Amino acid sequence: MTPRPPAWIARPVIAWSALALLLLAVLGWWWPRDGNDAAAPPADHSLVVQRQPFSATLTFAGKLAAGEAVSVTAPFDGTVRTVQFDVGRHVNAGDALLVLDTEEIETARNTAEAAWLKARQPAIAIARWAHGPEVGAARRRARLAAVDLARLEREARESRRLLARGLIARNEQDSVEQQLAAQRMTVAGANDDLAETLARGGPDAARIARLELANAGAALRRSVTAIGRALVRAPVSGIVQAPPVATVPPGQDPLRPGAHVARSQRLGTIARDGALAATFEVDEADVNTLAIGQPVTVTGPGFADVALTGTVATIVAAGDAGAGPTRFIATARLRPPATGAAMRARIGMTAAVTVLTYQQPAAIVIPAAAVRGSAPVAHVTVRSAGRPVERQVRVGRVTPGGVEIRGGLRPGETLVWTDAPVPAATAAD
Numbered sequence: 195m196t197p198r199p200p201a202w203i204a205r206p207v208i209a210w211s212a213l214a215l216l217l218l219a220v221l222g223w224w225w226p227r228d229g230n231d232a233a234a235p236p237a238d239h240s241l242v243v244q245r246q247p248f249s250a251t252l253t254f255a256g257k258l259a260a261g262e263a264v265s266v267t268a269p270f271d272g273t274v275r276t277v278q279f280d281v282g283r284h285v286n287a288g289d290a291l292l293v294l295d296t297e298e299i300e301t302a303r304n305t306a307e308a309a310w311l312k313a314r315q316p317a318i319a320i321a322r323w324a325h326g327p328e329v330g331a332a333r334r335r336a337r338l339a340a341v342d343l344a345r346l347e348r349e350a351r352e353s354r355r356l357l358a359r360g361l362i363a364r365n366e367q368d369s370v371e372q373q374l375a376a377q378r379m380t381v382a383g384a385n386d387d388l389a390e391t392l393a394r395g396g397p398d399a400a401r402i403a404r405l406e407l408a409n410a411g412a413a414l415r416r417s418v419t420a421i422g423r424a425l426v427r428a429p430v431s432g433i434v435q436a437p438p439v440a441t442v443p444p445g446q447d448p449l450r451p452g453a454h455v456a457r458s459q460r461l462g463t464i465a466r467d468g469a470l471a472a473t474f475e476v477d478e479a480d481v482n483t484l485a486i487g488q489p490v491t492v493t494g495p496g497f498a499d500v501a502l503t504g505t506v507a508t509i510v511a512a513g514d515a516g517a518g519p520t521r522f523i524a525t526a527r528l529r530p531p532a533t534g535a536a537m538r539a540r541i542g543m544t545a546a547v548t549v550l551t552y553q554q555p556a557a558i559v560i561p562a563a564a565v566r567g568s569a570p571v572a573h574v575t576v577r578s579a580g581r582p583v584e585r586q587v588r589v590g591r592v593t594p595g596g597v598e599i600r601g602g603l604r605p606g607e608t609l610v611w612t613d614a615p616v617p618a619a620t621a622a623d
Contacts, residue, residue: 240577241560241609248557248598249550250591252483254524256474256547258494258539260465261527264430266291268455269423270299277449281436285428285464292449292461294424303417310410317403323395332391336384343381346374420457432464433541465541468530470502474547476509476522483551484509490526494545497538504528506549552591558603559596564611565589574599577608 272294279291319326353370356362393399428434436449437460455461472492476484484506492502507527511520526547531539566573569589575582587602603609 238612239561239564239610241564243558243560243603243605243607243609245556245605246559248552248554248559248591248593248596250552250593251548251550252480253546253548254474254476256472256492256545258492258541258543258545259471259473259525260433260435260463260541261469261471262466263435263463264432264466265463266426266429266461268294268457268459268461269426270294270302270417270420270457272296272298272424272455274449274451274453274455276451279428279434281434281449281462284433285431287428287431289428291426291428291434294426294455296421296424299417299420299424303414303421306410306414306417310407310414313403313407313410317407320395320400320403323400324392326395329388329391329395332384332388336381336388339377339381339384343374343377346370346377350374426461428464430464430466432466432469435463435465435541437462470528470531470539470541471507472502472504472526472528472545472547474524474526474545475512476524478520478522481509481522484524484549485551489550490528491548491550492526492528492545493548494539494543496540496543500531500539502528502531502539554598557590558599558605560599560603560609561611562592562597563613564609565597574603575610576603577610582610 275293275295277292279285279289285291323329350370353362353367357364357367449462472490486506486509488506490504490506492504493500504526506524508525510523512523526549560574564574565587569592572587572589574585574587576585577583585602588600590598590600592598
């Protein structure tokens with residue numbers, strides 16, 4: 195058994211040991227730590243330049259919309275009698291949507307028929323004008339005047355012969371001559387009346403009569419056709435949507451019985467089956483990057499396993515430019531999705547619209563860290579004959595994946611660069 199040291203010896207040893215440990219801890223905390231406070235050594239990189247596919251995209255927040263909406267309009271002025279559909283429900287082509295009361299259009303049809311009958315009478319008269327009663331009466335008057343003129347001319351010749359033989363007085367001869375002159379004026383007037391009467395049935399008058407009859411007939415046919423469309427049917431299969439608020443008169447709802455609608459008023463729209471679009475808002479800074487026909491890919495949380503594809507169809511300004519920055523609304527027309535996807539992708543769902551704004555199948559792309567300066571002219575370092583050489587390059591598009599170089603570098607050259615020093619504290623964070 196090993197003897198224990200005396201207590202007066204053990205206590206000082208323990209005290210000095212604790213003091214030494216405390217000093218070591220203080221020195222360890224105070225002593226400069228080169229590995230933490232000093233900057234991390236920069237890293238050298240190199241890259242053999244090669245051509246590779248390069249693309250640039252922009253992603254916008256948007257919504258799914260109807261790709262092809264067919265309007266349903268009122269065929270005539272009237273009152274809604276019954277409504278046979280619900281907004282948001284699917285309808286098939288030919289399904290009954292609503293029925294309009296025909297009282298007003300029947301009154302309009304009767305008025306149109308009366309106008310057609312009135313226009314038909316003069317049209318028929320003009321077509322037979324040359325053999326009509328007015329021309330016949332004018333011809334008879336002209337013929338009778340000519341007969342009377344021939345008689346007076348014979349009497350005048352006879353009176354001149356008798357006057358020359360001294361068998362009648364001069365005043366009798368003068369009276370006959372006066373009658374002859376008056377009859378000649380009567381014949382001229384009758385002929386003028388005949389010509390004027392014939393002119394009233396000429397080509398111009400005949401065309402006017404035909405046009406008036408055609409207009410009256412068209413109005414009658416429209417009325418008859420409208421009556422046959424009192425039962426409004428779905429023109430295509432799809433989802434029924436309410437009409438835009440801007441097309442509805444204030445205080446009126448066309449989708450209820452008893453509501454009055456005007457001819458050609460939009461009663462609703464039908465989003466055709468299989469036709470989808472995506473609408474999204476574009477900022478002024480990005481609008482010039484977009485162009486009609488650019489490819490798009492649309493995804494969304496409501497159809498997470500489906501990626502819809504299409505192209506940019508329209509880019510229009512929206513809102514009042516005087517009220518602030520101009521807003522632009524773009525629409526992408528999407529290709530018809532598969533049957534299962536069509537059931538999951540619904541109109542109104544939020545979506546992320548990714549637009550492919552630039553694409554180059556064989557471009558020189560280098561990391562952004564290797565470029566010094568800014569576009570369009572910048573500098574890089576290449577290794578030539580074993581030593582670094584600074585080279586001026588022409589910069590193209592810049593994306594998070596790299597920088598496109600449009601001039602100054604050739605495939606096969608070795609690009610070298612050094613990362614900027616990063617403080618160790620930052621690296622540790």
